[in-house]
Amino acid sequence: MSATVQTAAPPGMTSRLDGELLEVSMGPQHPSTHGVFRMNVALEGEIVRKLKPVFGYLHRNHEQIGENTTYLGSMPYTDRLDYFCSMTNNWAYALSVEKLAGIEVPERAEYLRVILAELTRLQNHASLLGFLLSDMGAWGTPLMYAFREREKILDLFESLSGSRMMCDYMRFGGCRVDVDDAWLTRAKQIVDRFPKFLDEFEDLILQNEIVIARTQNVGELSPELAISAGITGPMLRACGVNYDIRKVDGYGIYPRFKFRVPLGDHGDTYDRLMMRALEMRESIEILKQALPQIPAGPIVNPKVKVRAFRPPVGEAYGRIEAPKGELGFYLISNGGPNPYRYRVRPPSFINLTVLEDLCLGHVVADVMVILGSIDIVMGEVDR
Amino acid sequence: MSEIDEKLRSELQKQGIFVVKMQDLYNWGRKNSIWPLQFGLACCAIEMIATAASRYDIARFGGEVFRPSPRQADLMIVAGTVTKKMAPQIVRLYNQMPDPKYVISMGACAISGGPFKQGYNVLKGIDRYIPVDVYIPGCPPRPEALLHAFMELQRKIDGQKLSGADKAEFLKPEQPSEFPVPEFGEHDLNPPANPRTYHPPVVEKQ
Numbered sequence: 001m002s003a004t005v006q007t008a009a010p011p012g013m014t015s016r017l018d019g020e021l022l023e024v025s026m027g028p029q030h031p032s033t034h035g036v037f038r039m040n041v042a043l044e045g046e047i048v049r050k051l052k053p054v055f056g057y058l059h060r061n062h063e064q065i066g067e068n069t070t071y072l073g074s075m076p077y078t079d080r081l082d083y084f085c086s087m088t089n090n091w092a093y094a095l096s097v098e099k100l101a102g103i104e105v106p107e108r109a110e111y112l113r114v115i116l117a118e119l120t121r122l123q124n125h126a127s128l129l130g131f132l133l134s135d136m137g138a139w140g141t142p143l144m145y146a147f148r149e150r151e152k153i154l155d156l157f158e159s160l161s162g163s164r165m166m167c168d169y170m171r172f173g174g175c176r177v178d179v180d181d182a183w184l185t186r187a188k189q190i191v192d193r194f195p196k197f198l199d200e201f202e203d204l205i206l207q208n209e210i211v212i213a214r215t216q217n218v219g220e221l222s223p224e225l226a227i228s229a230g231i232t233g234p235m236l237r238a239c240g241v242n243y244d245i246r247k248v249d250g251y252g253i254y255p256r257f258k259f260r261v262p263l264g265d266h267g268d269t270y271d272r273l274m275m276r277a278l279e280m281r282e283s284i285e286i287l288k289q290a291l292p293q294i295p296a297g298p299i300v301n302p303k304v305k306v307r308a309f310r311p312p313v314g315e316a317y318g319r320i321e322a323p324k325g326e327l328g329f330y331l332i333s334n335g336g337p338n339p340y341r342y343r344v345r346p347p348s349f350i351n352l353t354v355l356e357d358l359c360l361g362h363v364v365a366d367v368m369v370i371l372g373s374i375d376i377v378m379g380e381v382d383r
Numbered sequence: 384m385s386e387i388d389e390k391l392r393s394e395l396q397k398q399g400i401f402v403v404k405m406q407d408l409y410n411w412g413r414k415n416s417i418w419p420l421q422f423g424l425a426c427c428a429i430e431m432i433a434t435a436a437s438r439y440d441i442a443r444f445g446g447e448v449f450r451p452s453p454r455q456a457d458l459m460i461v462a463g464t465v466t467k468k469m470a471p472q473i474v475r476l477y478n479q480m481p482d483p484k485y486v487i488s489m490g491a492c493a494i495s496g497g498p499f500k501q502g503y504n505v506l507k508g509i510d511r512y513i514p515v516d517v518y519i520p521g522c523p524p525r526p527e528a529l530l531h532a533f534m535e536l537q538r539k540i541d542g543q544k545l546s547g548a549d550k551a552e553f554l555k556p557e558q559p560s561e562f563p564v565p566e567f568g569e570h571d572l573n574p575p576a577n578p579r580t581y582h583p584p585v586v587e588k589q
Contacts, residue, residue, distance in 0.1 A: 028469060028472055029422050029451075029453075029472060029476055030451070031421050031451035035423060035424070035425070035428070036423075036424055036425075036469055056466075056468055057466060057468050057469045057472075058424065058425055058463075058464060058466060058469070059466055059468070059504050060425075060464050060466065060499040060502050060504065060505055061499065061501070061502030061503060061504055061505070064502070065499070065501060065502065068501070076498070077498065080425075080426055080498070083425070083426035083429060083523075084429065143432075143436060144436055144437040145437075147432070147433060147436035147437055147438070148436075148437045148438065150433075151433070151436075151437070151438045164430075164525065165426065165429065165430065165523060166426070166522065166523070378425070379425055379426060
């Protein structure tokens with residue numbers, strides 16, 4: 001190219017010849033953007049100098065629909081927020097409506113909720129590790145292993161709720177269908193066998209030299225930035241901040257169970273990856289305590305009206321520790337059958353806001369790994 | 384074209400000579416190595432991945448080679464809600480795929496907007512812009528349903544003619560090589576639908 005050809009540099013970017021920046025649009029169709037997510041990346045050579053996320057390719061008007069349907073009518077829509085973890089989405093929504101209307105939940109239903117939420121955490125973290133590894137180039141094997149285990153848990157969900165992914169299981173003041181002893185026995189078997197899968201998976205992957213080279217000291221997040229950006233979930237705990245809503249709020253019956261909260265040291269991608277593996281072990285601990293203890297009794301509060309359910313005027317914010325972080329629902333009621341305001345506090349959207357800070361200075365191939373370790377689901381990010 | 388005598392054909396097969404029409408050989412090859420585009424939109428994409436993963440294993444039907452590039456793909460599985468922001472990219476991806484190409488519309492959202500149909504930002508069916516071969520209802524459809532759609536597509540490919548008046552659509556000279564990519568207009572996508580592919584039911588008032 002002749003020297004006279006000059007390309008105007010975009011505002012804020014250095015001009016050519018002294019640090020030429022190449023703008024690359026990654027996504028929305030990209031093999032590892034975890035859905036329809038686009039990033040405008042400015043590269044100097046291979047080093048990321050700027051990264052601008054572009055959202056909204058899956059904006060499905062979730063909150064608007066929630067304001068136009070009845071309280072119970074929004075329950076199936078919450079399944080489709082974070083479509084890996086429909087059970088925890090249901091729980092967070094049910095919790096905030098229960099707070100709004102002051103509903104008590106029977107003991108057995110609380111146990112069922114804990115069991116199903118921890119099973120959800122197991123399958124979410126297992127499939128996250130599979131996806132993350134396939135982003136690193138191990139296309140096939142880890143994902144196949146993870147989905148093998150995931151299918152077993154989905155079988156449990158399906159036999160209970162009738163659907164593999166969109167369970168629509170929780171109700172205000174309880175759960176929709178009761179479990180029988182055969183289901184509990186099957187769940188126990190799956191939980192007992194899960195550590196064997198974890199041992200195998202960790203042997204296969206977590207000490208792998210390539211995984212260590214690709215993840216250690218990549219995408220470090222400082223605890224100060226994490227706290228000021230509102231990061232929650234495993235990503236925050238990977239920085240060493242001890243904040244788990246199961247411990248902090250003690251919602252449901254979590255204070256009854258003995259479990260530890262794994263914490264990281266460096267806040268890099270490897271710590272985020274390890275955090276998921278360790279959390280799965282703790283979830284198994286909770287499940288091992290909850291499954292034998294489950295009491296007999298009703299699964300739904302009989303005082304709750306199903307038809308013409310109108311909570312009193314007021315507002316409520318209910319939050320739980322979803323597998324991806326703090327999932328909260330903020331509801332304002334004006335006494336009508338629909339919420340006046342329905343707002344979702346999605347963990348993956350807020351965790352995604354620090355993506356640029358994590359990626360700056362790393363090579364472009366690391367962007368995919370860092371994005372994978374944040375654990376986003378676009379249904380929840382764009383809503 | 385005269386049909387070959389069945390007796391002669393079986394006699395030849397015993398000698399190790401197989402006589403088939405070029406069309407049958409061509410379709411047999413095509414239907415057993417469909418390469419889908421690795422492209423997920425929403426919830427249904429997870430079921431699509433589950434179909435490709437260990438338990439359901441789409442490789443049994445020759446469809447496991449998910450290609451990230453549309454230039455190498457034969458089949459587009461529209462798996463999930465198509466928003467108006469995403470629709471132009473989907474049409475562009477479809478235009479970049481080489482002929483012959485097929486589309487499976489997976490799930491209620493891709494068919495009609497599904498549970499999110501009331502949303503202002505949700506496209507009411509991807510068949511407004513690109514021709515769809517197989518529709519799978521469900522929210523999301525089970526992996527078995529996707530496999531069934533895959534087999535239906537194989538059946539369709541098997542029946543396509545290479546010559547004659549009723550030859551396959553992609554061989555006809557009047558078939559456009561590209562479909563118009565919609566753009567954001569003042570209020571909505573412009574054009575709202577491609578009249579070539581979209582034939583809404585006509586409601587006649589009595």
